[in-house]
Each structure stands twice: as structure tokens, then as C-alpha cells.
Amino acid sequence: MKRYKLLAALLPLVMLSSAIPVKADDDTVVLRVCNWEEYVDEGGWEEDETIELDSGDIFGENPLYEEFEDWYYETYGQKVKVEYSCFGTNEELYNMLTLGDVYDLVVPSEYMFMKLLEEDMLVPYSADFFDEENGNNYYIRNVSPFIRDTFESNEIEGHHWDEYAAGYMWGVTGILYNSEEVSKEDASTWRILDNPAYFRQITVKDNVRDTYFAALGAIKSEKLTDPGFVSDPAYHEMLAEEMNDVSRESIDKSLDYLQKVRDNVYSFETDSGKADMVTGKVLANYQWSGDAVYAMDQAEEEDDVCLSFAVPKECTNLWFDAMVMLKKGISEDPRKQAAAEAYVNFMSRPDNAVRNMYYIGYTSSISGGPDGDQVFEYMDYMYGAEEDEEEVVDYDVSYFFGERDGEPASICAPAEQMDRQLFAQYPTEDVMNRSSLMFYFDAKANANINRMWVGVRCYNIKNVPVYCWLILAVALAGAVYLGIRRKKNAG
Numbered sequence: 001m002k003r004y005k006l007l008a009a010l011l012p013l014v015m016l017s018s019a020i021p022v023k024a025d026d027d028t029v030v031l032r033v034c035n036w037e038e039y040v041d042e043g044g045w046e047e048d049e050t051i052e053l054d055s056g057d058i059f060g061e062n063p064l065y066e067e068f069e070d071w072y073y074e075t076y077g078q079k080v081k082v083e084y085s086c087f088g089t090n091e092e093l094y095n096m097l098t099l100g101d102v103y104d105l106v107v108p109s110e111y112m113f114m115k116l117l118e119e120d121m122l123v124p125y126s127a128d129f130f131d132e133e134n135g136n137n138y139y140i141r142n143v144s145p146f147i148r149d150t151f152e153s154n155e156i157e158g159h160h161w162d163e164y165a166a167g168y169m170w171g172v173t174g175i176l177y178n179s180e181e182v183s184k185e186d187a188s189t190w191r192i193l194d195n196p197a198y199f200r201q202i203t204v205k206d207n208v209r210d211t212y213f214a215a216l217g218a219i220k221s222e223k224l225t226d227p228g229f230v231s232d233p234a235y236h237e238m239l240a241e242e243m244n245d246v247s248r249e250s251i252d253k254s255l256d257y258l259q260k261v262r263d264n265v266y267s268f269e270t271d272s273g274k275a276d277m278v279t280g281k282v283l284a285n286y287q288w289s290g291d292a293v294y295a296m297d298q299a300e301e302e303d304d305v306c307l308s309f310a311v312p313k314e315c316t317n318l319w320f321d322a323m324v325m326l327k328k329g330i331s332e333d334p335r336k337q338a339a340a341e342a343y344v345n346f347m348s349r350p351d352n353a354v355r356n357m358y359y360i361g362y363t364s365s366i367s368g369g370p371d372g373d374q375v376f377e378y379m380d381y382m383y384g385a386e387e388d389e390e391e392v393v394d395y396d397v398s399y400f401f402g403e404r405d406g407e408p409a410s411i412c413a414p415a416e417q418m419d420r421q422l423f424a425q426y427p428t429e430d431v432m433n434r435s436s437l438m439f440y441f442d443a444k445a446n447a448n449i450n451r452m453w454v455g456v457r458c459y460n461i462k463n464v465p466v467y468c469w470l471i472l473a474v475a476l477a478g479a480v481y482l483g484i485r486r487k488k489n490a491g
Contacts, residue, residue, distance in 0.1 A: 028079040031339045032329055033065065034093065034103040036321065037086040039169070040064055041352075041359040051358060053377040060355045068346045072339065075136060080339045089207065089270070097121070097326070104329035105340045110320045111209065113165050114156040114440035122164045123325040129341045135371075139166050139348035144367035146400045150320070156440060165322035166344045167365030169356075171289035172318055172427050172435060173210065174311040176273075176296070181283045184419065187310035190217035192284060194260045201283040203276055204261060206268035208453040209438055210317070214286060215254035215261075216243055217314040224314040230434075239315055243436040246445035251452050258456040268457065274298070277307060288319070289424040290362030296421050297361070308419040311431045318435035320365070323347070350374040363425045367401045376401055380411045383422040391415040397426045 043062040051058040061067075065082045072080045085103070087093040090112040097103075097116075108116065116122050130140050147170065151162035177187040186192050193204055193214060205211050220242055223229055232238060262268075266282050273285040274295040280303075287295070292309045299305040323344045330336045346352060353366035354374050368375040385392045393415050401409035413422055427435075441449065 028081050029335045029339045030081050030083060031105065031336065031343060032083045032085070032103045033105045033343065034085045034087055034096070034101075035107045037088055039086075039107070039321075039356075039360055039362075040084075040347075041355040043067075049358075051354065051378065051381060053374055053381060055372055055374055055377060056351075058351050058354050058358075058374065058378075060359065064347065064352055064355065065343075068343055071346055072342055076338075076342065078335070078339070082343070090209075097328075102329050103326055104336055105323055105325055105343060107168050107321050107323050110161075110165075110322065111438045111440050113161075113322055113324050116324065116326075117159060117164055118157050118440060121327055123327050123330045123337065124159075124163045125166070125325070125341060126337065129344075136342070136345055138345045138350070138371060139366075142348060142350055142353075142366045142369040142371050143167060144365055144400050145402050147320075147365040147367075151322075154437070161322070165320075165324050166348070168321045168323050168347070169290065169360075169362040170318070170320045170365055171363055171424075172311060172316040172431060173213070173286070173288055174292065174309055174316055174424075175284055176277055176287040176292040176307055176309055177284040178277070178280070179306060179308040179419070184308070184310055187284060187308070188313050189221065190214050190312045190314055191221055193218060193286065194257065194264050196264065198283055199264055200266045202265045202285065203267050203269045203273040203282050204265050204286045205273075206270050206457075208449060210286070211258065211268075211456075212254055212449055212453075213243060213317050213438055215257050216245060216250065217312055219250070219253045219257050220245075221314050236433075236436075239434070240436045240439070243315060243317075244439045244441075246441060246448065248448070251448055255452045255455050258452075262456060278302065278305070280305070289427070290360065292424045293421045294361040296424070306420075309421075309424040310419065311427060311434075314434075316427075316431060316435045318432070318437055322365075354378045357425075373404075376404070376409065379422070379426065383411065383413050383417050385412045385414050389414055393418060395422060395426075396429070399429050399432060400426060 041060045041064045043060045043064070043066075045060040049059070063084075065084050069080050069082060072078060087096060090109050093106060093108055094112060094115070097106075113122070128134070129137060131137055132140050135141075143166075147167040148162070151165060151167060152160055154161045175187040175192060182192075182198065186195060186197070192198065193202060195202075204214070217224065224239070224242065229235065229238065266276070269276070273282070273287060274291050276282045277285050277295045278299045285295070287309075289309070296307045296309065299307045325337065325340050330340065347356070348366050350366055350368045350372045351374050353364035356362075357364050357375075357378065364375065366375055379397070383395075391414065392412050394410050395413040395417065396408055396410040398408040398410065403409060417423060
């Protein structure tokens, strides 16, 4: 059983403790870390939650950020105190930073760390951080080849991602659905959001970036699934261009489409969609893969309900949350930067990556390497088929783990996992091929999209019926006429 209930109970204490300034002597480095809510192992596991792997047992006793303090002192002889804080959305984090909050290390998503980099707010990782011969550099030694290639090949303002960002968690977006009430075919398209067959039985993200992405997928559905488009040698570049389209035409079409979605869905939500799926209040939910895993687990454990996860045939958003150092916090302090880089490495140690995945349900950027196979073993531990199971599949995850002993990395899994937790945590290569990043939009594009979003969440003036405008015009004309009459009478 995962630790979600305990997380909810501990979060207020975490937030309270993070708001109290840490008193430290001159020899102690204070490291201010700001991460997503419920996004790190808080420890406190029960004995029966011990993860028993061939390479050794894994158990979460204390919060990882507290264990880092002990590890850092034992490894480097330097005292460090972590001030741990949380944020709820990328936009909330950005507002916190612009309003004056100071942190050394934060964990935004890809489009937000691109924004921070473009605004010259980040500190690059040191050359020592990338030294694979250093046994304490767990990140560069154990990061997935897929994550490493992605971060090395993408750039903003001439800077490659990997210079400033270290992958923490990653995933895709899709549709979480009740397979007893919703067909896989209906769930496998963004057009489910406005499908009248599920009137008031779907929730969508109350988040302009994610929901705009889904809108583009829906309004461009025919183009994105056209065989000629999909087979084009430049398919991936073309897909990224379509899914980051900020033309006036696409924004207007998205507004019109999302107005229809607003009238069809149960609600726009940030976090309640998981609970609504578990309780059966709704039948489908636009969801991030990690939260989909959480909901599937909870529905099965609490209500014996089987939920499934589908990735739309048009495309999916490939997202990353990454650890970045802030210039304002680090402030050219070598001790701060050393502690921040060590924190990244500690969180990237394979056993700690497993602890975080077990605790929060998301997928770590760490695949394991010279420092152990715990991550691969954990995947098999969680999702591998029992010896006597008959309906099984060979689930290939070589794109993420690379080869193992010269053979493709794969596990024998129950066939049902092709639509469930394993599929959500480690999507198939076919899904990865139709995935696209969300890029950072400039100020003009952001302003246009935000205005569109106001029209979606508030009211679209274009939807006012003609007769209402006629009534308003008559009323204004009458007011003007009465005003003129009063003026003449007064004269």
C-alpha cells in the first residue's frame, strides 16, 4: 500500500516547518529546496512495506531530505540543513520567485525551467557534476539514456537543457477512464472531452498549458492522424510545431472548442479528478501519468474498481520535472552550489529513486547504471507476472533502460498491464513516438493564450446571442434619448 494518506496528513507539518527560518551556526550550509507538493518520500513506512529486491531491501524510515543531511556530513564532512518548501503549480512557483521568495534548488516542469533559463535566473551545473568517475555523482552515472539524450538535444536561448537541469520525474498525459463504462476507443482520443455520450462525466485540467495542448490535439485530430503526416520523415518536428502552435487561428479555434468542452465536462480540476474517478463520480479524467497510477491503485485497493489509462491516438505531451539551481539563492556561494548538486545526486541514487517512485507514484528519470539495477528490479517487483499467470505479454522498455546483458530490457507482465499502471509509468515505444514537448512561449503568445483562457473559464463575449446585442442597443439608444430630453427640459 502506498503512502498517500500519510502524505496528506504530513503535508501541513512540512509546509509549517518550511515556513520557520532555520537557525544554523556559521559552519552549517542552509539549503532551501522548493518542490511540488507530495513529491518526495516522507518516510514512515510500515514494516510490511519493505521492498524486497534481489539486490537488497529498500525501506523508507525518515524523509529523504533529512537523510540527505546525514549523508552529506558523512560523505563530505560539511553540515547542511535543508529548508524544504512546496508549491502547487508551475505558475505558483514563478509568482513566488518574482514576489521575492528565495530558494537554492527548485523542481519546475520543462516549459517553466525554459522560462527561468530564458530570464537568466538559473545557475549551470559545474563540470565536476558531470564527472562519471566520481562515485558520488549518482545522477550522471544512473540517469536513463532516454532522459539524457532528451536533455542534451533540447535547448533554449542557445543553452542545452542538461547544462542547467537534472531530470527528476517524467511522464505523459492521457485519459484515465472506467473501462466498464467507457470504451478504450473513446478514451484514445482528445475528442472524448467534448463527446456528448459522456456529458458531465469527464473532468479536465484547470491549467491553461495542459488544456490548451489537449485542445490542439482535438481540433487538429484529423491532420495528426493522417497516414501521410505520421509517415513523413519530419514527423516529430512537424508534430512539435503543431502542438506548440500559437497562431491566432489556432488560439481562436481552441477557444471555441474549449467552450464546448466547458459545457460538456463535469468540472475543471487541479487535483480532485483522481478522487472523483476513485469514487465513481466521473467516468473519465484528463490526467498526468503519475496521478493516473495513484488513482488506479486507490480504486483497486479501496473499492475493487478497475480503472485504465489511454494515450490519445493524436499525440501526448511528454513532460519532465527537473531540478535546477537559482542564481538568486546560490549567489556564487561554492558551498551552496556543492550542497545543491549533492542533493540532486542523493535523490538520484537508485535506491532513493525507488523510494520516491513507491511513495508518490510517478516515474523517476533514473534507470540505474553502475550503481545498481534497483529501478529495473522494482518495476519487475511491482508489475511482473506471477509464474502461473497465463495471459502475459513481453513488455519492452529498452528505450528507457537500454540493454541488459546484451539483450533488450523487458519484463513478462500481465496482459492487463498494457492499459494500466505499467503502461502509465513506462509507456510503450509507440506512445513515445507520438509524444511532443510543450515549449516555452514568449510574452506575446502567453498573453494571447491567457486571454483565450479567460474566455474559457469566465465568459466568451463572442457567444452572446444577436438578440441580446439588439436589446442592449435599444436600451442604450433609449438611455441616450432620455438624456437628451432631460437636458432640453432643464434648459
